[in-house]
Amino acid sequence: MPTYEYECEVSGKHFDRFQSMSDTPLTECPECGGPVSRLIGAGAGVILKGSGFYATDYKSASEKAIPCGRGQTCCGRQAPCDSRPCDD
Numbered sequence: 001m002p003t004y005e006y007e008c009e010v011s012g013k014h015f016d017r018f019q020s021m022s023d024t025p026l027t028e029c030p031e032c033g034g035p036v037s038r039l040i041g042a043g044a045g046v047i048l049k050g051s052g053f054y055a056t057d058y059k060s061a062s063e064k065a066i067p068c069g070r071g072q073t074c075c076g077r078q079a080p081c082d083s084r085p086c087d088d
Helices: none
Strands: 002-007 014-018 036-039
Touching: none
Parallel strands: none
Antiparallel strands: 002 014, 002 036
């Protein structure tokens, strides 16, 4: 549930409320009863936990193969190559 920040237009006091996204915004200050406006906040950072968040987690077998380059083998060849013979 998101936290929304409000500002009282009479007193200038800031306060936060936990509200569902479908709840209607508050219209009056809980302390003085004056009108309030909801402020736009920066939000919170997202924490990514578990598998599936790295580029290497879902690569296919062909993408996991050692890339071609000087001193490396590719495409099942035994000798190093400078370009991929399978791309020719």
